[in-house]
Amino acid sequence: MKYVKLPKENLDAFVENLKTHGKVYGPVKIGEYYSFQEINNSKEMSLEYSRTMIPPKKFFLKLKERLFTFNEEKGEYKETLEEEKIVVFGIHPCDINALKLMDKIYIDETPDKYYKMRRENAVIVGYGCHPDEYCFCHSLGTNYAADGFDLFLHELKDGFFVRVGSDKGNAIVSEISELIKDVEGSDIEEFRAAERKREKEYTLELNIRGITDMLALAYESEVWKEYADKCFGCGSCNLVCPTCRCYDVVDNVNLNLKSGERLRRLDSCMLRKHGLVAGGLNFRPTRIERLRNRFNCKGSLREDTLNCVGCGRCTVYCPSQIDYVEVLKKVRGEL
Amino acid sequence: MMENVLLPKLAKIVKSEKMTAIERFLQVEVLDKKFAEVFDYQPGQFIEVSIMGVGEAPISTCSIRTKKGVIDLCVRNVGRVTNAIHHLNIGSLIGIRGPYGNGFPMEEMEGSNLLLVAGGLGVAPLRSVLQYALKNRAKYKDITVFYGIRTYDTMLFRDEFYNLLAEGDKLGCKFYLSYEDSKDKQCISLEAEHSERCMCGVVTKLFERIKLSPEDTYAIICGPPIMYRFVVQELTKKQVPPEKIYMTLERRMKCGIGKCGHCIIGDGTSIKYVCKDGPVFTYWDALHTKGMI
Amino acid sequence: MILNLEDELLDLLSNLDVKSFIMASSAHEETDLDVAFVEGSVSTEEGLERLKDIRKRSKILIAIGDCAVWGCVQAMRNQEMSMKERMRKVYDKEENFYDVLEPKGLSAYVDVDLEIPGCPIDKIEFLNAVLSLLHGDLPEVKDYPVCVECKLNEYQCLLVEKGMPCLGPIIVAGCNALCPGLGVDCIGCRGPIRDETNAAEELNVLKEKGYDEKYIKNRLKFFGANFGEIAKLSKMLEKKQPGKGGK
Numbered sequence: 001m002k003y004v005k006l007p008k009e010n011l012d013a014f015v016e017n018l019k020t021h022g023k024v025y026g027p028v029k030i031g032e033y034y035s036f037q038e039i040n041n042s043k044e045m046s047l048e049y050s051r052t053m054i055p056p057k058k059f060f061l062k063l064k065e066r067l068f069t070f071n072e073e074k075g076e077y078k079e080t081l082e083e084e085k086i087v088v089f090g091i092h093p094c095d096i097n098a099l100k101l102m103d104k105i106y107i108d109e110t111p112d113k114y115y116k117m118r119r120e121n122a123v124i125v126g127y128g129c130h131p132d133e134y135c136f137c138h139s140l141g142t143n144y145a146a147d148g149f150d151l152f153l154h155e156l157k158d159g160f161f162v163r164v165g166s167d168k169g170n171a172i173v174s175e176i177s178e179l180i181k182d183v184e185g186s187d188i189e190e191f192r193a194a195e196r197k198r199e200k201e202y203t204l205e206l207n208i209r210g211i212t213d214m215l216a217l218a219y220e221s222e223v224w225k226e227y228a229d230k231c232f233g234c235g236s237c238n239l240v241c242p243t244c245r246c247y248d249v250v251d252n253v254n255l256n257l258k259s260g261e262r263l264r265r266l267d268s269c270m271l272r273k274h275g276l277v278a279g280g281l282n283f284r285p286t287r288i289e290r291l292r293n294r295f296n297c298k299g300s301l302r303e304d305t306l307n308c309v310g311c312g313r314c315t316v317y318c319p320s321q322i323d324y325v326e327v328l329k330k331v332r333g334e335l
Numbered sequence: 336m337m338e339n340v341l342l343p344k345l346a347k348i349v350k351s352e353k354m355t356a357i358e359r360f361l362q363v364e365v366l367d368k369k370f371a372e373v374f375d376y377q378p379g380q381f382i383e384v385s386i387m388g389v390g391e392a393p394i395s396t397c398s399i400r401t402k403k404g405v406i407d408l409c410v411r412n413v414g415r416v417t418n419a420i421h422h423l424n425i426g427s428l429i430g431i432r433g434p435y436g437n438g439f440p441m442e443e444m445e446g447s448n449l450l451l452v453a454g455g456l457g458v459a460p461l462r463s464v465l466q467y468a469l470k471n472r473a474k475y476k477d478i479t480v481f482y483g484i485r486t487y488d489t490m491l492f493r494d495e496f497y498n499l500l501a502e503g504d505k506l507g508c509k510f511y512l513s514y515e516d517s518k519d520k521q522c523i524s525l526e527a528e529h530s531e532r533c534m535c536g537v538v539t540k541l542f543e544r545i546k547l548s549p550e551d552t553y554a555i556i557c558g559p560p561i562m563y564r565f566v567v568q569e570l571t572k573k574q575v576p577p578e579k580i581y582m583t584l585e586r587r588m589k590c591g592i593g594k595c596g597h598c599i600i601g602d603g604t605s606i607k608y609v610c611k612d613g614p615v616f617t618y619w620d621a622l623h624t625k626g627m628i
Numbered sequence: 629m630i631l632n633l634e635d636e637l638l639d640l641l642s643n644l645d646v647k648s649f650i651m652a653s654s655a656h657e658e659t660d661l662d663v664a665f666v667e668g669s670v671s672t673e674e675g676l677e678r679l680k681d682i683r684k685r686s687k688i689l690i691a692i693g694d695c696a697v698w699g700c701v702q703a704m705r706n707q708e709m710s711m712k713e714r715m716r717k718v719y720d721k722e723e724n725f726y727d728v729l730e731p732k733g734l735s736a737y738v739d740v741d742l743e744i745p746g747c748p749i750d751k752i753e754f755l756n757a758v759l760s761l762l763h764g765d766l767p768e769v770k771d772y773p774v775c776v777e778c779k780l781n782e783y784q785c786l787l788v789e790k791g792m793p794c795l796g797p798i799i800v801a802g803c804n805a806l807c808p809g810l811g812v813d814c815i816g817c818r819g820p821i822r823d824e825t826n827a828a829e830e831l832n833v834l835k836e837k838g839y840d841e842k843y844i845k846n847r848l849k850f851f852g853a854n855f856g857e858i859a860k861l862s863k864m865l866e867k868k869q870p871g872k873g874g875k
Contacts, residue, residue, distance in 0.1 A: 278414030
């Protein structure tokens with residue numbers, strides 16, 4: 001890894017340079033919540049943000065999008081995907097690790113062109129964070145991004161300790177050589193101390209050892225019924241999750257009845273239709289099965305990684321305050 | 336330029352025949368010549384059929400490839416997409432993606448007896464297994480087919496299976512038929528004609544008629560969800576090991592490539608996408624993956 | 629709302645042979661129909677007979693608007709008092725002069741092929757439904773809550789972040805979360821999700837946020853009084869209130 005230092009006063013000039021690499025998006029406070037929005041300068045961002053409601057996954061697997069258009073008369077399916085360069089500034093380690101999980105599915109196996117192209121066209125600038133009472137990323141080992149970014153900024157008193165994570169990141173750093181400095185011993189010590197301190201800030205703990213077995217063994221447990229009674233089946237947990245990847249598609253016909261478009265939107269396994277097959281048979285007819293399925297999916301292994309990065313969004317944004325960590329503690333019999 | 340796997344390829348309906356009140360046989364041919372060259376599929380695989388303005392549905396192939404670029408489908412009218420398919424004429428254009436799924440391990444099963452157990456529409460994917468095995472007859476030992484229907488009217492590929500019932504042994508397989516409606520006149524007369532091979536009852540009753548050698552037999556099951564448990568029970572009674580019982584599952588395989596998540600099943604220790612990890616699974620998979628059957 | 633489809637209306641009508649649309653045209657023909665769009669709740673014997681007649685004449689019957697789907701606000705006091713009591717309260721006589729029925733949606737009486745909910749309906753949803761029908765099939769029904777559309781539009785969660793009494797989690801989507809997008813909490817004009825909505829939890833959540841039971845009950849019943857679970861909840865609350873005197 002290459003390390004450089006960006007003095008605080010140069011942040012704006014740095015963002016200015018990033019604009020030459022695409023539209024720059026950063027965490028912005030809107031009312032009571034945070035959202036990744038297009039920004040013009042660093043002051044528009046709230047870099048001290050806890051978490052955005054919608055994770056940065058939205059830049060790659062869009063919340064809703066058109067997949068293609070069709071025309072019956074011409075007999076054609078036409079791709080409408082357009083390339084756009086973007087820079088996503090200020091992504092937290094959990095969300096970077098979540099994107100790595102998404103990449104495994106959307107790039108490594110039968111690549112999804114939409115997702116892959118957008119990933120290739122994006123610059124990822126990570127940003128160090130401090131946990132709040134909902135964060136349990138340290139339990140999952142996702143509280144630190146070892147890779148998966150182009151640049152990663154850790155705040156120091158008078159600047160940022162920058163990790164350069166890719167060729168793309170290095171190219172940017174070389175362009176702004178006049179804005180950056182070499183790291184000094186004191187910077188390294190400050191970075192190390194900050195990381196040590198951060199480790200101690202976590203208050204929420206989730207024991208994930210053997211979680212796959214614990215979930216399988218709790219398959220018939222009463223815990224699912226207990227929480228299904230509270231659950232609305234509204235899908236918020238899935239839609240705010242940085243690792244949920246289910247989607248649904250729908251065709252719309254134009255007024256001429258001959259042409260139209262196929263749309264894709266994020267879906268949720270908590271919605272009734274998710275397990276429904278043509279003919280009316282539903283493999284997950286009640287919220288009990290759906291809730292159980294969601295937790296089993298999150299708690300299953302994919303190449304030794306769980307499908308959860310501990311960002312806390314599903315707990316924060318659950319309208320009936322179902323606590324993800326609490327459910328899993330009950331699954332283990334800890335509560 | 337990277338391939339867009341979600342973009343369907345155009346295909347033309349070249350045959351469309353009504354088989355029962357709710358099932359049609361379709362033969363479709365892909366338009367693109369280059370794609371036709373490489374378009375091949377294995378028994379047990381499926382394709383996604385797109386109807387513009389309506390949507391997409393997974394349909395399994397019901398035959399082996401006989402001609403480049405051509406695929407046979409048996410479509411039951413159960414939903415929006417399949418209803419639209421039923422209303423298409425010969426010459427109509429549809430979109431297809433695929434083939435997807437793992438298919439049956441035809442090579443692994445070489446040198447063994449095959450027992451195919453089909454219920455209702457489940458006979459469609461097993462027909463491709465049967466065609467494959469008969470085409471490669473020397474590679475397999477005995478081939479036995481159980482086909483369970485409700486009534487004569489619901490029987491698919493009637494002429495073909497009638498032929499197997501009457502002459503199957505000459506053609507290389509023992510074909511057994513069971514029917515559930517004890518008052519069905521046509522079935523009763525079939526039974527009278529072929530009492531050895533046709534009987535009234537659920538498909539598992541046919542097990543009374545055969546001697547099964549568990550050490551060298553693979554069972555292949557496809558039918559309505561309720562059927563699996565009962566058939567597996569019989570096979571287990573007869574000592575067929577779980578890893579030699581293959582079944583193909585139906586779920587909402589919307590994307591076909593393990594992304595959209597609708598066909599997901601299982602528990603923390605074993606999560607499967609039916610479209611990508613299946614749709615063919617062994618009974619052993621079902622034993623350690625909750626919610627499979 | 630249908631007539632508000634100014635840009636699309638002419639194209640749409642050129643594909644349709646309208647036999648009766650009283651709000652738009654005086655031409656009116658009682659004949660067999662491919663599709664009947666029916667508005668309004670069933671609230672009189674006369675209306676019910678008319679509905680049954682339309683059902684008989686139509687291949688596809690579509691209920692549009694919350695009145696036709698759930699009975700809407702006029703059903704708000706359903707289950708609370710008998711028709712006799714209501715007559716006495718309003719007309720001071722127990723006799724049911726107008727053959728009035730408890731207002732209900734169409735599906736309480738006849739088979740309904742599709743419901744387009746909302747008060748008012750969403751014109752784009754209506755348009756897409758008609759286009760689907762013209763294209764040869766029934767549109768796909770939305771049976772997920774407004775929360776989904778809020779998240780897909782990245783609208784702030786008014787319930788979680790602002791503690792507003794939003795009914796989004798139990799109300800069927802299709803409005804593209806119009807109100808929450810404008811910062812207005814969902815009042816449930818599209819009605820609950822049939823056979824799915826967890827109304828009891830909405831009561832719990834709003835109580836926890838400090839709203840009193842009577843307020844919540846009225847809010848739930850405003851558009852959803854005929855939804856089984858809401859009816860059950862409101863009965864339970866009524867029994868409770870006289871004893872405890874409410875909050």
